Amino acid sequence: MKNTILLIAFLVLGIANLTAQEAEEVREKKHRVSVVLGHSYLNLGFELGNKDVLSIPSFGLDYEYWFKNKWGVGIFSDIELISSKESSELHGGVIDRRYPVVVTLDALWNPIEHVEFVFGPGVIFENGEVKDLIRVGVEYDLTLGHHWDVAPSFFYDHATDGISNISIGIGIGKSF
Secondary structure, eight states, X not given: OHHHHHHHHHHHHHHHHHHHTSOOOOOSOOEEEEEEEEEEEEESOGGGTOOOEEEEEEEEEEEEEESSSSEEXXXXXEEEOOSOEEOGGGTTOEXXXXXXXXXXXXXXXXXXXXXXXXXXXXXXEETTEEEEEEEEEEEEOEXXXXXXXXXXXXXXXXXXXXXXXXXXXXXXXXXX
8 A cells, every 4th residue: 555655656746847847837826725515425344345335414624725837735624424323224233433534635736727636645533543544536616706616526535444435525715
């Protein structure tokens, strides 16, 4: 797993180095903050033979800083609104979660106008434990005017404990 992460990081840095050599204009507004409303779809252990998926509402707060027109960094945070779940979807099982918070530090790449790719490491804070994860995702920014935008998003998080999560959301952002 660590070798894969290092390989991806070197590839991203290599691409960044190649594109940094091109003349690139700087964004007028470098900062962006957005509030995200979404749903997280949590697999409950496909690797262990469990094919159940749990849908959980979530809220997010994101901050992005764009140091080039196509490159930036972001801090993305989400809270999943679940404390305990017992359901027939779980085949009589119970999932006991205490409002997990996910925080990621992501590299942002904007190769095409309005399309933003997200990649980076993060952590999950839950029940007094901290778990590592990797996030990959994409957003599509729709400009509303006066530096406001709406951005549908799709993220895939894979935690070190083998549980993965797909998040689909819609964010309202302001650039400044």
